[in-house]
Amino acid sequence: NEYDVDDEDVDDDDDNDDEDSNKKRTWVVFIANVIPGELVTCRVFRNFKGHSEADLISIVEPSPYRVEEPKCSLFGTCGGCQYQHITLDHQREWKTKQVQDMMERIADIHYDDDDDDSNSDGSSSSSSSPSQLPSL
Numbered sequence: 001n002e003y004d005v006d007d008e009d010v011d012d013d014d015d016n017d018d019e020d021s022n023k024k025r026t027w028v029v030f031i032a033n034v035i036p037g038e039l040v041t042c043r044v045f046r047n048f049k050g051h052s053e054a055d056l057i058s059i060v061e062p063s064p065y066r067v068e069e070p071k072c073s074l075f076g077t078c079g080g081c082q083y084q085h086i087t088l089d090h091q092r093e094w095k096t097k098q099v100q101d102m103m104e105r106i107a108d109i110h111y112d113d114d115d116d117d118s119n120s121d122g123s124s125s126s127s128s129s130p131s132q133l134p135s136l
């Protein structure tokens with residue numbers, strides 16, 4: 001089956017309408033090389049208990065952060081440069097968010113927007129490293 005999806009096509013589970021319930025169930029579809037906010041057509045090829053995997057068929061509405069011609073000629077083949085279809089500034093934002101999300105989910109370490117002490121050139125504005133982690 002082919003579907004048109006974007007990042008706003010995630011709905012609450014209809015069976016979970018109880019006001020007292022804190023559980024929020026969503027369905028996730030993993031599609032390689034799609035940037036959040038894009039409207040794409042995809043084909044689901046595998047379903048799991050809480051998510052699906054899909055192939056990208058076409059990009060209906062591209063993100064303003066999409067790079068049309070990635071620099072690496074092997075982009076999409078080897079997997080080593082999986083973010084080259086995204087502008088450099090947006091890559092940095094996305095990678096930072098991914099690390100923060102993983103740290104929150106795995107280690108229960110939470111970040112605020114004020115925790116980012118780095119400048120746009122990647123250098124730190126303070127002498128201490130904002131990436132220091134507690135020892136376990």
